Amino acid sequence: MRALVWDGELRLKDVPLPEPAEGEALVKVLSAGICNTDLEIMRGYMGFNGILGHEFVGMVQQAKNPYLAGKRVVGEINCVCHACEYCLKEMPHHCLNRTVLGIQRRNGAFAEYLTLPEENLHLAPSNIRDDVAVFAEPTAAAFRIPEQVVLDAEDRIVVLGDGKLGQLVAQVLWLYTKNLICVGKHRWKLALLQDLGIKTAHVDDPLERGADVVVDATGSHEGFARALELVRPEGTIVLKTTVAHPTALEFSPPVINEVAIIGSRCGPFRPALDALAMGTVEVRPMISEAYDLTDGLDALRRAAAPGTMKILLHM
């Protein structure tokens, strides 16, 4: 099968069809989304080598579970051991022995086929098209935040970043409080949120400080410093940004202001799929373009270009 393989260089290669292990399904990928994490991996993040990609929708080709066979599915990306201390503590996505689709010791979704444990799969709601279902994984990541932070309807929330993840975070948290503003660099991206009724500001606009919760979804080094400026004493910063390289930070301000900084990664698929199916999270305007897998190198280049939103791959 064809696959986009990263091994220090990105190549479209012919590779053997993956063999599902015990408990795994074989999935024919229909569509996959390019995430900033894929681009960070190509800058050294996670030291990953293999087939990239972790946002996908596909058809189950082979599975033990008869309810899965032949169905259209999306999939959770952490594949866990069920035996380590974190699995036993019901924190499976921190499994010590985990593999992560297209990120950590497991080939990813930029290929014609992938394998995942059957337990990782969710049926894609029938009323959403492939290009929307692909957003299940990043939308779930946005729904992780209300699992971690108690959000009061009175809370003032600032979302930093108008990119793909910032937009999803803004839309999801908007379901919890209307006292929210998304701050970004691109007026056309902010306009997508304005169309949904969500308040936005340009980074150059003066911004009220003292927010209760600031989410850094900038994907850049500057996000955290900006978050520190905007959060109130004893407020919360949620970090969604993972970047490959270290950042020089002033560490005294969060100590003096007793800020809580919380890292946030993968989240629950169930509310994400509900929101996509019900349209309470609207992702279609975020799609910049779709490429055939054969043009995958161009697709990744385009995804890395400034001003691009979601780039999809069709298999």
Added chain:
Amino acid sequence: MRALVWDGELRLKDVPLPEPAEGEALVKVLSAGICNTDLEIMRGYMGFNGILGHEFVGMVQQAKNPYLAGKRVVGEINCVCHACEYCLKEMPHHCLNRTVLGIQRRNGAFAEYLTLPEENLHLAPSNIRDDVAVFAEPTAAAFRIPEQVVLDAEDRIVVLGDGKLGQLVAQVLWLYTKNLICVGKHRWKLALLQDLGIKTAHVDDPLERGADVVVDATGSHEGFARALELVRPEGTIVLKTTVAHPTALEFSPPVINEVAIIGSRCGPFRPALDALAMGTVEVRPMISEAYDLTDGLDALRRAAAPGTMKILLHM
């Protein structure tokens, strides 16, 4: 009066006696403690100029409150406005208009006299001597942690740093859980904690990872990186370290592991004074030496030398 003044250079100077403002008491300082924060200020932290020092015990020379006049007192260091949004939200130590004794727009305790709002003063328990009462402020800072983090008796806690603050934090958290270890560089400092029955480890010893709570009280740049190695996924790092200069940090690990990082500053005096009075926190072995204020320059130099614990000034 004589005072140790920092204005880019440290000098013992003759300065006018301070005039208490409305609501303030005049306090004759008996003894003061040198804190790492004083040393950080001399490296540029907070951009403070004025009389250094914020740990003290003194006699009230002049006060409206008849219960204070003539009494031996210790004092909270944040002087607040009672009118800003954080004062009104009952978060006075984050007052937007605060001055802080010897740290921010208010002359400190390395002087014969100081002024503080009467509301900041606490009577020193009669059974503790001056050199112990001086520890009220840093002990209160250690008691801030259980105000911020829910500590379960089952929690495994690692305290990084065997210096003054690390020792106080270890002793205070030891009151909450015996599943605690203090990690430091100096075997003789660790021995002080061992004498109290507290487990310790040398930084070069192999350490079990996966702690529920790690407190960084190292006062150095390396503390946070070490804390990240030792904390478990979804665990908590409490930051007590304030340093003058930025630190280059890998920000991906706390995001991936969804670690909560909480800054922690000043704490409640009441449990601190109780612990000092009852001997549940033992500070006397931590006193390295006392100097007369006249020898204050030597005292600060000594405090900055490696291997020193608490240096006191007697006025």
